[in-house]
Amino acid sequence: MSTKRIWKPCLGVLLFLLVTAVLSVPAQAHKVMVFAYQEGGAVYAEGYFADGKKAQDSLVEVFGQDGTKLLEGKTDTNGLFSFPMPDVPEIKIVLTASMGHRAECTLKVSDDVTADAAKEGASGAIPQNETAAAAVGEDRVRAIVSEELDRKIAPLKREVALLHQENGPSLTDIIGGIGYIMGIMGLLMYFKARRRE
Amino acid sequence: MHISEGICSPPVLAAGMAVAAAGVAYGMKKIDTENIPKVGVLSSAFFVASLIHVPIGPSSVHLVLNGLMGLLLGWAAFPAIMIALLLQGVLFQYGGLTSLGVNTMNMALPAVICYYLFRGMVRTGDVKRIALAGFACGFVSLTLSIAAVALTLLLTQKGFLVTVHVVLLAHIPVMVIEGIVTAFALVFLKKVKPEIIEVGT
Numbered sequence: 451m452s453t454k455r456i457w458k459p460c461l462g463v464l465l466f467l468l469v470t471a472v473l474s475v476p477a478q479a480h481k482v483m484v485f486a487y488q489e490g491g492a493v494y495a496e497g498y499f500a501d502g503k504k505a506q507d508s509l510v511e512v513f514g515q516d517g518t519k520l521l522e523g524k525t526d527t528n529g530l531f532s533f534p535m536p537d538v539p540e541i542k543i544v545l546t547a548s549m550g551h552r553a554e555c556t557l558k559v560s561d562d563v564t565a566d567a568a569k570e571g572a573s574g575a576i577p578q579n580e581t582a583a584a585a586v587g588e589d590r591v592r593a594i595v596s597e598e599l600d601r602k603i604a605p606l607k608r609e610v611a612l613l614h615q616e617n618g619p620s621l622t623d624i625i626g627g628i629g630y631i632m633g634i635m636g637l638l639m640y641f642k643a644r645r646r647e
Numbered sequence: 648m649h650i651s652e653g654i655c656s657p658p659v660l661a662a663g664m665a666v667a668a669a670g671v672a673y674g675m676k677k678i679d680t681e682n683i684p685k686v687g688v689l690s691s692a693f694f695v696a697s698l699i700h701v702p703i704g705p706s707s708v709h710l711v712l713n714g715l716m717g718l719l720l721g722w723a724a725f726p727a728i729m730i731a732l733l734l735q736g737v738l739f740q741y742g743g744l745t746s747l748g749v750n751t752m753n754m755a756l757p758a759v760i761c762y763y764l765f766r767g768m769v770r771t772g773d774v775k776r777i778a779l780a781g782f783a784c785g786f787v788s789l790t791l792s793i794a795a796v797a798l799t800l801l802l803t804q805k806g807f808l809v810t811v812h813v814v815l816l817a818h819i820p821v822m823v824i825e826g827i828v829t830a831f832a833l834v835f836l837k838k839v840k841p842e843i844i845e846v847g848t
Contacts, residue, residue: 481649481741548814552651624698627734628691634730635687642680 482508484545484553487611489604490597493557494532496611497525497545504529508547514538535559649697649735650750650796652743656803663749663799670725670755677722685843686727689716694731697741710821714788715829717758718765718781719836719843724758725751749799757791769833769844777837777844778830785829786822793818 482505486495495512497505510531511522515538525531525545536559544554655663678686689712696710716724729751735741742750761784768780793815836843 481739482651546654551649552654554653623738624695627694627738630734631691631694631730632687635683635690638678638686639680639683642678642683646680 482545482547482551482553484510484543484555485611486543486555486557487607488535488557488559489607490600491535492532493535493541493543493559494530495525495543495545495555497529497531497547497553499547499551505545505547508545511544511546512536513542513544515540515542649732649742650746650753650799652745654803655746655749655799659799659802660745660749663746663752665748666756667725667729667748667751670722670752670759671729674720674722674725674727678726682720682723686720686723689720689724690727690731692716693728694734697731697735698739710825710828711754711789711792712785712825712829713754713758713792714761714784714786714825715781715832717755717760717762717788718769718784718829718833720758721762721766722759724762725755728755728758753795753799754792757788757795760791761788772837772841774834774837777833781830781833782826784833785826789818789822789825790815 482497482499484495484497484505486493488494493512495510497508497510499505504527505525506527506529508525508529509522510525512520512533514520514536520536520538520541521533523531523533538559540556540558542554542556544552546552693712693716696712698709700709713724713728716727720727729747732742732747732750732754733744736743736747764787765780765784768776771777797814833844
């Protein structure tokens with residue numbers, strides 16, 4: 451009688467722990483994908499699984515063209531990881547999720563904004579004469595416009611990146627795959643039958 | 648379940664390739680001409696099962712069905728699984744070509760183990776025992792597969808051990824579902840086409 455009374459809550463706690471443990475683990479099955487885009491001076495890498503779930507707490511490594519590791523970090527709860535744009539023309543982003551899932555993508559770094567900003571900073575420091583002042587004005591305008599443009603098209607860039615992201619396999623893909631399997635089995639049958647003759 | 652390219656170290660890949668090649672060769676020898684359609688159908692089932700994701704709570708799962716394949720195909724599960732994995736890799740980039748061997752080993756070996764563990768129970772012909780064997784088979788084969796994946800990763804990168812139990816725990820719902828589906832599939836086959844489960848390969 452008394453043991454029964456102890457067992458019941460124990461079982462309840464155990465079940466609760468089990469359920470919370472199960473529920474607290476994010477999606478870890480399936481294929482993982484990663485895509486990256488630039489926004490202002492930062493690069494955003496986003497990881498997600500084939501079913502659309504974000505890849506949370508996944509390791510993101512950033513490599514230069516020559517394969518040297520530039521930096522690494524982990525994605526947040528939205529599957530996002532952002533870092534300041536490295537000073538190289540092209541970066542490779544590798545995302546490693548749990549259970550052996552891995553994805554990579556490359557991103558060409560367009561450094562117009564940073565270059566412009568640098569130019570502005572350098573020439574803006576000492577306005578010497580009339581033409582220099584005019585040049586400064588032009589540079590500054592260019593920098594502001596480019597910055598503003600960047601901000602305006604940021605959502606668009608994101609949209610384009612999202613468009614690029616692959617969705618799960620479509621029905622046609624699946625049926626095509628089944629067709630392949632049937633074809634392979636047919637071939638197998640053919641060769642087995644020939645051997646017997 | 649599908650290990651991507653570039654995860655495993657070369658020795659692990661080579662070992663997986665060797666085991667898979669041996670299993671496939673032996674499986675091919677065991678396939679009779681009459682069994683080929685069965686292999687094809689189960690290969691297709693496996694191929695499709697991994698592509699259809701069923702949302703459960705915050706996560707989503709897909710069936711693996713390697714237990715069912717093992718029970719019905721025996722060693723022929725090796726070629727059947729490899730063909731399905733190859734197509735998944737080529738068409739959808741699930742897993743990859745270099746990790747094909749490792750993935751085949753991780754999914755087909757538990758299938759064959761389950762074949763030896765549960766075939767006796769299935770051949771008794773008693774529906775209740777078949778259902779029980781089916782559940783156990785689905786559950787055990789998936790558990791073994793996940794453990795195999797975890798072990799493969801562990802051999803490549805240290806420090807993964809911490810997450811192994813978490814991963815196993817997280818897959819408990821999938822294992823139960825897999826068991827139930829396998830049990831239903833077997834009972835259904837027993838009713839409509841009993842010779843399929845009684846003959847084996």
